[in-house]
Amino acid sequence: MDIISLLQYDFVHRAFLVGVFVSIISGTLGLFLVLRKMSLLGDGLAHVSFGAVTLGLFVGIYPYTISIPLTILGALLMVYLNHKARVYADAAIGVVSAASIAAGVILASKSKGFNTDVMSYLFGNILTVRIDEVIVVAVLALGVVTVVIHYYRVLFATTFDEEYARTLGIHTQVVNAVLVTCTALTIALCIKVIGAFLISSVLIIPAVTALQLGASFKRTLIYSVCFALISMIGGIMLSLLTNTPTGATIVLVHVATLGAVLTVMRVR
Amino acid sequence: MNKKPLVAISHLSVSYHDQQAVSDISFEIYASDFVGLAGPNGAGKTTLLRTILGLEKPTHGSVSLFGKDQKEFRAWHTIGYLPQQKTSVNHLLPATVEEVVALSIPDSWDRRTVRESVRAVLNELGITHLSHKLFSTLSGGQKQRALLARALVTKPALLFLDEPSAALDPQARDTFFALLKKLNKEQGTAIVLVTHDAGYVGAYANKLLYIDTHLIYFGDFAHFCQSEQMNKYFGPHDHHIICHQHT
Numbered sequence A: 001m002d003i004i005s006l007l008q009y010d011f012v013h014r015a016f017l018v019g020v021f022v023s024i025i026s027g028t029l030g031l032f033l034v035l036r037k038m039s040l041l042g043d044g045l046a047h048v049s050f051g052a053v054t055l056g057l058f059v060g061i062y063p064y065t066i067s068i069p070l071t072i073l074g075a076l077l078m079v080y081l082n083h084k085a086r087v088y089a090d091a092a093i094g095v096v097s098a099a100s101i102a103a104g105v106i107l108a109s110k111s112k113g114f115n116t117d118v119m120s121y122l123f124g125n126i127l128t129v130r131i132d133e134v135i136v137v138a139v140l141a142l143g144v145v146t147v148v149i150h151y152y153r154v155l156f157a158t159t160f161d162e163e164y165a166r167t168l169g170i171h172t173q174v175v176n177a178v179l180v181t182c183t184a185l186t187i188a189l190c191i192k193v194i195g196a197f198l199i200s201s202v203l204i205i206p207a208v209t210a211l212q213l214g215a216s217f218k219r220t221l222i223y224s225v226c227f228a229l230i231s232m233i234g235g236i237m238l239s240l241l242t243n244t245p246t247g248a249t250i251v252l253v254h255v256a257t258l259g260a261v262l263t264v265m266r267v268r
Numbered sequence B: 001m002n003k004k005p006l007v008a009i010s011h012l013s014v015s016y017h018d019q020q021a022v023s024d025i026s027f028e029i030y031a032s033d034f035v036g037l038a039g040p041n042g043a044g045k046t047t048l049l050r051t052i053l054g055l056e057k058p059t060h061g062s063v064s065l066f067g068k069d070q071k072e073f074r075a076w077h078t079i080g081y082l083p084q085q086k087t088s089v090n091h092l093l094p095a096t097v098e099e100v101v102a103l104s105i106p107d108s109w110d111r112r113t114v115r116e117s118v119r120a121v122l123n124e125l126g127i128t129h130l131s132h133k134l135f136s137t138l139s140g141g142q143k144q145r146a147l148l149a150r151a152l153v154t155k156p157a158l159l160f161l162d163e164p165s166a167a168l169d170p171q172a173r174d175t176f177f178a179l180l181k182k183l184n185k186e187q188g189t190a191i192v193l194v195t196h197d198a199g200y201v202g203a204y205a206n207k208l209l210y211i212d213t214h215l216i217y218f219g220d221f222a223h224f225c226q227s228e229q230m231n232k233y234f235g236p237h238d239h240h241i242i243c244h245q246h247t
Helices: A010-035 A039-059 A064-081 A091-109 A115-123 A129-152 A152-161 A162-167 A172-194 A199-209 A215-243 A246-267 B045-052 B099-100 B111-124 B140-152 B170-186 B219-226 B228-234 B236-243
Strands: B007-016 B019-029 B034-038 B060-065 B079-081 B156-164 B189-195 B207-211 B212-218
Touching: A010 A039, A010 A152, A010 A172, A010 A199, A010 A215, A039 A064, A039 A091, A039 A115, A039 A172, A039 A199, A064 A091, A064 A172, A115 A172, A115 B045, A129 A152, A129 A172, A152 A162, A152 A172, A152 B099, A162 A172, A162 B079, A172 A199, A172 A246, A199 A215, A199 A246, A215 A246, B007 B045, B019 B045, B019 B060, B019 B207, B034 B045, B034 B170, B034 B219, B045 B060, B045 B156, B045 B189, B079 B140, B099 B111, B099 B140, B140 B156, B140 B170, B156 B170, B156 B207, B170 B189, B212 B219, B219 B228, B219 B236, B228 B236
Parallel strands: B019 B212, B034 B189, B034 B207, B079 B156, B156 B189
Antiparallel strands: B007 B019, B007 B060, B207 B212
16 A cells, blocks of 8 residues: 555544654653753653553553553652652662563553553554544643743753753752653653653654754754654654554654764764 | 942851851942952852852851842842853753853843843953854853853843853963953942952952851951951961952
8 A cells, every 4th residue: 555545544644643743742852851861761751651551451540540640750759869869860760660660560460451452552553543642642742832932941041051040040940840740741641652662762862863963952952853753754654654563663763864864964 | 338238148157967168157248349259178168159149058147139038039130150160061952152141131031132132242252253153162261251151141230250260271361350350340240259369369359258167357358468467367478479469
């Protein structure tokens, strides 16, 4: 089947739509996470989200109902451990994520009959998203873009020099809490689309790609969103054409884009 | 004195894990003061500065800024701060000099004023040619000037500098201090400059704040240099070293 024929299906429209919204979020948030050396946060929160989804399936509650608050709680616990208990950020992420995935695995082993559902959250499938899920991700994208535009200077100042930002009267701990909460929401809502194993790469790779261009911060932010969009749309199309798993194909297209940019920058 | 102090410190003490870094210090800083904040290594100079700026919490005593208790103070853009070179700047972040300078400006300023203020301060510091360069690609001296521009862009009434000459060669240091003196004289900007080299700063400062965990001296530089008591405290050699450049 060619791409034109595939584009006539509703599920393909929904996949592209949700892909666009996920890219806007990942391209924007990802840059702040990478620059604040919080790249692993996405990975850790995906594990928390996986554990929470498993708990939801185990007790028979709609997974989002339980995964959204628990992932946010997990994110805030990581921040708390880092700031108050003097645990290094990467270690704090490691502790919370390991505990969550261990709980998830135990719950999955004790359950009967939902292992197929668990697998769909581990690897995701953008082609199965429902219209209500598209709307939820669209609202999240709008929220993230609004926060970044409205608090652009505050986010930029905190990312560039957190201590100096405090001398400007910026409450940097609140900024950090907002950033990790947005990330937690993104992970909790997008895990079904991309999958727990792959979602952090979608957050990190566009930002890393954009940073290779050595542009100003504002331009880097725009490039990051553009690379996320190109890789997401390219990944979905390639997966439809080659009949490969969509989440994994999207991630490999992200990696290929990074490789292409690195090569071009080296040649130049 | 009828003028209102820009900074009023009263019986300030700061401790870290039961170790006293600053002990019972009181002083006031007024408009047009150029204060050299000196003392030996570990005397609490940077701690004192960071406490005034709200980066450290006092154990005892109070900090008042522009007549307001520090906790209620909101007009942080009226205070400029140039931290030490080895600070928390994120060198991975691809920010242009223009972007770095503009980040000190409150959101309430309109875009045109922001643009003009950034252009004006870069021009004043002679670094207009660097405005589109990435901060991470600048030399030590250029970075220092860009960070000074960041501190000055809002035309603060009060400027704090922490060891600002550490990354500068002697010629750049003279130019830098002459610029500070000009700001102090022409715009009445109060300057507090942390230094381990009280002798050098004596050429520019009109007041000296000397601490060694507790307050040793605060007052006119000239008075310090004439003080028999201070001569006795520091010994004639060290007293001369501190005073030899003061005019």
